[in-house]
Amino acid sequence: MATGSVISISEILKNSNFAVLKDIKTSTVEFCDEKTGRTVSKAKLEISMEKYKAINEGVARANLTKIDGGINCDNNGKS
Template sequence: MDLQRYMQQYNEVELSALGMAISTVVSVAEILKNNGFAVEKKIMTSTVDMKDESRGRPVQKAKIEIVLGKTAKFDELMAAQAEERGNGDVDMQT
């Protein structure tokens, strides 16, 4: 299930990431916000103690959690997106 469909069903989504994956989660959140689908509800940062598998000792990793909610125009944008996909399918078949 993609994020937009998840948001459509549950009205919000929580994205979280550790270490190097943080930039990916932030990018996904920014894309959803910039395209008008989501608004930030909460952002939390922390550090998490983890065991380094290769060295066998504990290390700290940065963690981010981003909670996004649907915008007022979310449903309208989803409908327009579905319509575009529908038209694209028709054009490809003709």
């Protein structure tokens, strides 16, 4: 159920240039079901991503323009 959400979120991050896909791993995990006492296998999905390097610069620029009532720091502090 959560697999679709994880894939959707990773695609949104990648397509919006917020993150870069590093690796995708799939495996199965076995655990004991408490109700039945049986061993159950479930799928495991691991998506490794790295923050896009230009994000910090873009966020910093956007925050500078919002500081002090909208003073634009790109114009040396002149509104």
